[in-house]
């Protein structure tokens with residue numbers, strides 16, 4: 001459900017070191033030195049260098065609801081394209097079923113029934129009443145799946161992980177962050193290092209819990 005596009009550099013730490021080296025008069029022809037310099041930067045908290053690492057990816061099959069939350073992460077001016085709702089095929093629109101609903105047979109039946117009713121109403125509006133598809137699409141639910149092509153920088157994505165890997169975050173967003181971590185981990189060794197050490201919930205980053213209603217994973221600071 002996550003595709004990391006080839007425009008994402010395979011050696012982000014080396015790239016960060018190369019950019020920093022320009023300003024420090026360093027030897028930027030040497031990859032090993034660039035890697036070491038990049039690592040020093042992020043360990044020291046000089047996170048501006050992370051803004052030189054673009055992450056381009058396709059997110060597919062997540063609900064319009066979680067993508068709405070995704071769009072609140074605006075630091076560093078990310079950009080994206082989203083699947084149009086003007087051309088949705090109502091017969092095939094797919095949707096996310098929360099595990100809590102899927103775990104209860106009657107609840108699932110009710111949920112599925114509402115989704116089918118919406119699809120049917122969209123079709124009738126279009127076919128019987130000649131309403132344009134873009135207007136019938138107003139009925140589409142937030143649980144409907146969508147697809148986006150997203151571009152943002154590493155610094156933004158790490159900030160996002162702190163917020164969205166928190167156990168207080170919406171379950172689908174937490175699952176989405178895990179899918180991204182998994183896809184980046186498999187992308188290259190340098191990404192594997194970054195995800196392991198920097199893609200963490202905010203309590204790990206801060207050393208204590210910042211939420212009012214703590215899950216208890218870490219102590220709140222008094």
Ligand SMILES: Cc1cc2nc3c(=O)[nH]c(=O)nc-3n(C[C@H](O)[C@H](O)[C@H](O)COP(=O)(O)OP(=O)(O)OC[C@H]3O[C@@H](n4cnc5c(N)ncnc54)[C@H](O)[C@@H]3O)c2cc1C
Nearest residue numbers: 069072073074075076156159160163164166168169170211
């Ligand atoms: C439990 C929980 C509940 C939530 N509930 C809600 C909710 O009810 N409604 C809602 O809308 N959101 C909610 N959120 C989302 C959250 O509050 C933020 O909107 C979201 O995380 C994106 O903002 P951000 O600052 O974290 O990230 P980004 O926008 O990516 O920003 C990252 C960092 O960049 C810097 N930055 C970004 N923009 C600026 C700027 N303009 N000026 C200066 N610095 C900037 C800041 O340091 C910021 O921390 C919730 C999140 C959680 C985990």
